[in-house]
Amino acid sequence: MTLQIPDYQPEADALAGRVVLVTGAGDGIGKAVSLAFARHGAQLILLGRTQSKLEQTYDELMAAGGRQPAIWPMDFASAQWPEFMAVGEGIANDFGRLDGMLHNAGVLGDRSPIEHYATKTWQKTLQVNLTAPFMLTRACLPLLKESADASVLFTSSGVGHRGRAYWGAYAVSKAGVENLAETLADETETNTAIRVNTINPGPVRTAMRAAAYPAEDRDSLRKPEDITTPYLFLLGPASKGISGQHFDIG
Numbered sequence: 001m002t003l004q005i006p007d008y009q010p011e012a013d014a015l016a017g018r019v020v021l022v023t024g025a026g027d028g029i030g031k032a033v034s035l036a037f038a039r040h041g042a043q044l045i046l047l048g049r050t051q052s053k054l055e056q057t058y059d060e061l062m063a064a065g066g067r068q069p070a071i072w073p074m075d076f077a078s079a080q081w082p083e084f085m086a087v088g089e090g091i092a093n094d095f096g097r098l099d100g101m102l103h104n105a106g107v108l109g110d111r112s113p114i115e116h117y118a119t120k121t122w123q124k125t126l127q128v129n130l131t132a133p134f135m136l137t138r139a140c141l142p143l144l145k146e147s148a149d150a151s152v153l154f155t156s157s158g159v160g161h162r163g164r165a166y167w168g169a170y171a172v173s174k175a176g177v178e179n180l181a182e183t184l185a186d187e188t189e190t191n192t193a194i195r196v197n198t199i200n201p202g203p204v205r206t207a208m209r210a211a212a213y214p215a216e217d218r219d220s221l222r223k224p225e226d227i228t229t230p231y232l233f234l235l236g237p238a239s240k241g242i243s244g245q246h247f248d249i250g
Contacts, residue, residue: 005230005247014236016041019095021087021140023076023133024105026053028206029155031060032224033102033231038066040232045091047072048105070094076105076132077124081139084132088139098143100235103133103154103177108208109169122169129173134180144194151235154181156198156246178246185244195243197234201227202249 015037022037024030026048034044038061048054051073061069072087091098109125110117137152144150159167160174178198185196203209205221230249233239 005233005249008229008233008238010040010229010232010236010238012040014040014232014238015100017043018099018236019043019045019091019097020100020102020235021045021047021091021098022102022104023047023136025057026050027057028104028208029201029204029224029227030102030104031057033104033228034069035061035064035066036225036228036232037235038069039064040236041067042100042235043067043095044069045072046070047074047087049073049075049077076128077107079132079135081135084135084139087136088143091140091143096143097146098140099147099150101137101140101144101152102231102235103136103152105132106155106173106208107170108211109173111166111212112168113166114168117168125169126173126176129170130176130180133177137184141194145192148193149237149240150192150194151239152181152184152194152196153231153234154178154196154198156181156200158200158202158248160198160200161246181246182244189243195239195241197239197243197245197247199230199234199247200249 020042022030022034025034025046046054046069054071107128110121154177156177157174159171160178163171181196181198188194203221205218205223227249
């Protein structure tokens with residue numbers, strides 16, 4: 001079921017006391033949402049491929065008066081299971097629990113027909129968009145179970161609900177993400193305090209959007225900082241009890 005985000009105005013301390021991991025935190029939506037989470041009191045773990053970008057997010061967060069975040073550089077395209085386990089162990093050692101995860105990192109892959117789709121690109125796209133989020137979530141599940149109110153949020157797309165020509169591995173990976181989230185939500189519904197949902201940010205002024213639609217007027221699109229409220233809702237206590245749902249940002 002696809003739901004719309006309800007009318008929500010977060011309190012200044014909406015995420016106070018919560019430990020939240022954000023992937024793809026170095027730019028775009030991940031950066032904007034990380035800064036919003038910090039403004040509302042969260043303790044953040046910033047995970048991304050490029051350390052210099054993570055450091056820029058760190059600097060902006062600290063300049064705005066946020067709590068000092070942890071930085072974890074990781075390349076999902078090449079990361080193996082022991083590296084994901086190390087993330088979970090590091091969070092356990094530093095914080096003892098995890099209250100939220102935003103799976104925001106992703107790659108577009110090729111916009112080409114299946115007939116010509118390169119196998120290497122296919123494998124990389126599924127690794128970054130689907131397999132890595134699975135491994136990271138699995139590595140962090142023991143920590144999420146320690147939380148009194150944990151939220152896991154996966155990033156989806158319209159092409160994850162219905163495939164579209166030339167979207168190839170990206171569409172397939174997002175369909176997989178939808179199923180992964182539904183499966184995990186069902187598994188955690190009765191015996192944990194974990195809720196699992198997916199969110200489709202829609203058209204936003206990001207580098208990925210520009211690569212997918214190079215002729216589009218970027219000025220007509222919302223900026224990443226314009227769409228942070230739905231993420232605050234889904235990672236914060238206001239959405240407690242909502243799980244196994246898909247949300248579109250209208």
